[in-house]
Amino acid sequence: MTRELTVAVGQLGPVARDESRESVVDRMLGLLHEAAARDANLVVFPELALTTFFPRYFMDDQADVDAFFETEMPGPATKPLFDEARARGIGFSLGFAELTPDGHHYNSQILVERDGSVVAVFRKVHIPGHEQHEPARPFQHLERRYFEPGPDGFGVWRAFDGIVGMMICNDRRWPETYRVMGLQGVELILCGYNTPIHYFPDPSQDALQGFHNGLVMQSGAYQNGTWVVGAAKGGVEEGVEALADSCIIAPSGQIVARAETAGDELVVATCDLDWCNNYKKTLFDFDRYRRIEHYGLISAQRGVVEPGMVEP
Numbered sequence: 001m002t003r004e005l006t007v008a009v010g011q012l013g014p015v016a017r018d019e020s021r022e023s024v025v026d027r028m029l030g031l032l033h034e035a036a037a038r039d040a041n042l043v044v045f046p047e048l049a050l051t052t053f054f055p056r057y058f059m060d061d062q063a064d065v066d067a068f069f070e071t072e073m074p075g076p077a078t079k080p081l082f083d084e085a086r087a088r089g090i091g092f093s094l095g096f097a098e099l100t101p102d103g104h105h106y107n108s109q110i111l112v113e114r115d116g117s118v119v120a121v122f123r124k125v126h127i128p129g130h131e132q133h134e135p136a137r138p139f140q141h142l143e144r145r146y147f148e149p150g151p152d153g154f155g156v157w158r159a160f161d162g163i164v165g166m167m168i169c170n171d172r173r174w175p176e177t178y179r180v181m182g183l184q185g186v187e188l189i190l191c192g193y194n195t196p197i198h199y200f201p202d203p204s205q206d207a208l209q210g211f212h213n214g215l216v217m218q219s220g221a222y223q224n225g226t227w228v229v230g231a232a233k234g235g236v237e238e239g240v241e242a243l244a245d246s247c248i249i250a251p252s253g254q255i256v257a258r259a260e261t262a263g264d265e266l267v268v269a270t271c272d273l274d275w276c277n278n279y280k281k282t283l284f285d286f287d288r289y290r291r292i293e294h295y296g297l298i299s300a301q302r303g304v305v306e307p308g309m310v311e312p
């Protein structure tokens, strides 16, 4: 028995600040239909897919912020996506800003099975950027103002005949993200992202955005013997250029499919989940080779403590 799953990335190009959710969902439905025509089992859409990447704007009035958040999923604008996916027997994952009934704000990603049932909602753990308006920047990155870190960590779920996990954008840069899921046997990690090309704190990284994107996801895939799917919102959105380069990465670390444009585009690959075992049962047989007695600092300490320093 092989466990082959055909996975599609539904990469999105720019979403204008005044574009309605209904219009974005229409674009996503177009990609979903194309995915169904290509016999895909699952479509992965980007982080904060339903609106423009609003953390680039400083907003003082919480009502203006909350207008970018979803209070229900599905809601009136997103229900057609749920209905159409269920009708066609195709699953999907979608990034959205989540406002919970008790008032928490998360940067979230939902996973929906082929029968329309909700598998899980993951909440982004590593929240990048800054909290206050920084006028020197050409655009803001105020995720730390608008989102709380997800309290649930990196779970995995039995779905799509495999073991599936999620991470969102900045989470993909941290090796702990993959390893925590790897320790739960993850076989397929789904990641939506919005990555501006310009990184204000160190513009020397601008030219390396594509390299770093591949570097982190390919090494995370290889070192944990898992498929990794990266879904971008790319292109020039409200004057800010964002990385595209959506891709599907095998447990070998090889990119097997990649976006060719920075716009709405479907990227498809058939993923054999049994390929994971080539790595999980050999070089990265965790139970046989890991030396956890030497890894304590990773969860005991957050920042760097150099020799001679007292922990802050």
Ligand code: CDT
Pocket: 047, 128, 129, 141, 168, 169, 170, 171, 173, 193, 194, 195, 196
């Ligand atoms: N959305 C997101 O997490 N973006 C960050 C940008 C860099 S930090 C300002 C990323 O890690 O791609």
